[in-house]
Amino acid sequence: MTDTRLIVPEKKRISRRSALKLAGTGAASLMGGLAAGPGFVRYAQAQSSEPIRVGFQVHRTGIGAAYGRWYEQTTNAAVKLINEQGGINGRQIEIIAEDDATDPGRGAEVVEKFATQHKCDVAFGTLFSHVVMGSAPRAGELKLPYYVVSEGHHVASGALNRYTFQPGITDVKSQVISMAPWIAKNVGKKVAMIFPDFAFGYDHRDYFSAAIKAQGGEVNALIPIPPTETSFTRYFPQIPADTEVIYHVMVGPAVLTFVKELGEHFGSQHPPLFGFIDSLEAVDLKSPGLEFLEGSYLWEAYPRFAGASPTAADTFYRGKVGVDANGASVADPADISTYSHMFGCWETLYIIKQAMEAAGYQGAGDKAKLIEATEAITTIPEGNEHPQGDKIFNGKIHQSFGHQNITQVKNGVGEVVYRTTIEEGLYEPEADYTKMPL
């Protein structure tokens, strides 16, 4: 290469000296800012007027981004409301959000940052189960109360630790055992399962297989799909011809492609579909190519469509979060929310509030009291604080149990055809976290 023509004229190029000068000025002003800036102002009054710091582990990027955006919107709405109502024990909540890139390794780092750098009182908000699995052990080691909104069975299974809770959303095991009898009775008994190839999908595989067997049915094909897959047609030949129900639960950015390709493959002559709304969260049911979903059934934790007679709490919650009666953003009707999951953030924050108030939580020294107060919660009434419905909380396994909904797609709109009782989703506790040391 002999061409040495310069795009930038010589005199404008940055010399080493000018660069050093610039860096020096920057460093000096940065240090000045640190010493005098607002970050270092100590609270003049007693410690109790300092805000309660909630570390929010959010999937802003990576495969969970669509959920993360709505988790953040819901969280901010709930925090705003709680603060307007006087906060927790008279103290405001401050959200410290950190992106975990939907990555387990990064998740553990974020939890560590919350504990050591941000000095958070609690951490909260994780959805994707592999991130929970990656982060929870670190939260336990650092003794940071960690409230996840994940659906995975890992909390209730006893695999995690005393500091990890899931009070705002039900777990997959409870969801599938409450669905199986209805599916066997109303849709079919030979089920082909399509699920994501990681912890969350395995919960579906293991607990639904067992639950449908208990109903005299069987799973005739297990089709795991890697979470980063972009093309799905190649998996569909694995669905046996005698399948009576296609059970699908997919997550990640390609969910729309997944349902579209399912439609292209089967056309109108497909076995009945029973899907978990996860396959369609943040996706418009009226998208072109999704016509074949007409008549199919969906599990929903919290029905996206308000329907003819929504509860007062549902209307209140939708208004505060900025979601219309179709589950879309008020600002943009094409922006569909992750309605069946994000309520978990709202409800979990109210659980944290309830437990902190019961424990008389003052600061980091009261973390053990906070854990015990959370474990002591038993019933959770329906209302503005818990718009999805009433719940039972089992302190031994740190997991809540609630109502589930089965929705049928009619004219591109979901309509609830069955709402389970809480009892239909109960199972024998497999662990007792309260026996673990604090």
Next chain:
Amino acid sequence: MSFFPHLLLALLEGTVAAAVLALSALGLSLVFGVMRIVNVAHGEFFMLGAMLAWWIAKMVPGGPLAGFLAALMLAPALVGLLAFATERLLLRRIGYDPEATIVATIGLMFVIQQLALSVFGADAKPVAAPFTYRIAFPWFGFSGYKLFVVAASVALLLGAWWVLARTRFGLIMRVTQFDRETATAFGIPVNQVYAAVFVIGAALVAVSAVLIVPIQQAHYLMGLDPLLMSFIVVIIGGLGSIRGSVLAALIIGLADGVISMFFTPTLASIIATLAVALVLVVRPQGLFGVPAR
């Protein structure tokens, strides 16, 4: 599903995979071949093409077809513009040095990725196909648009071959590829050829992104797959040989379709990667490449 329909579906999927591969590798093959540089940001040009297709389709009224046509014209132009700036401000300043180019384009890759994230957001963006037609076989249905992508891919590849083999500009490119110094001695403005090739390579990958995005979705992380697969295709096919790239794309695409359907997609990826290793060991110049002089 019985054997024959199963095989038919596998071959269809494989053909589509091959077309997608050939399309995304074409631009890289050109740049790699003529300029002898590795553009790690190639996949991000693809992603940008897809993102722009989504954005343009959203802006243009008049249904998916109008949006698609507008995207097909505008997205490659915009990506080409970015490539031109890259060539002028980055590659030319480091003298097309192969090692420096890798490092610089890795940086560029992250810059483009994060810019796309901050501008367009982290959600996957669906782009409607210009037409929807479902071909109904007795055993299964298949997207008509996917077959259109195959046809478009064949047309683009033939076009690229014609330009390279039958036009004066193609001759200049081949000469520059063959021997840069001699080309300079014969009065060929090598720097301008480089700029043109880099821009055309980026525009081509943007065209393929516009074609492919309706069967996937635009997402800021989508560039990684085309990047890796393009390298596999270009290495197996041979540097700068479009014929080799097409053959490699066909082999890998069909093998991917058949193996992933009869066995597992993971096995298909393992075999593709192994094939690259084998080619590098047994025939480092690739199937149709000329050994480095």
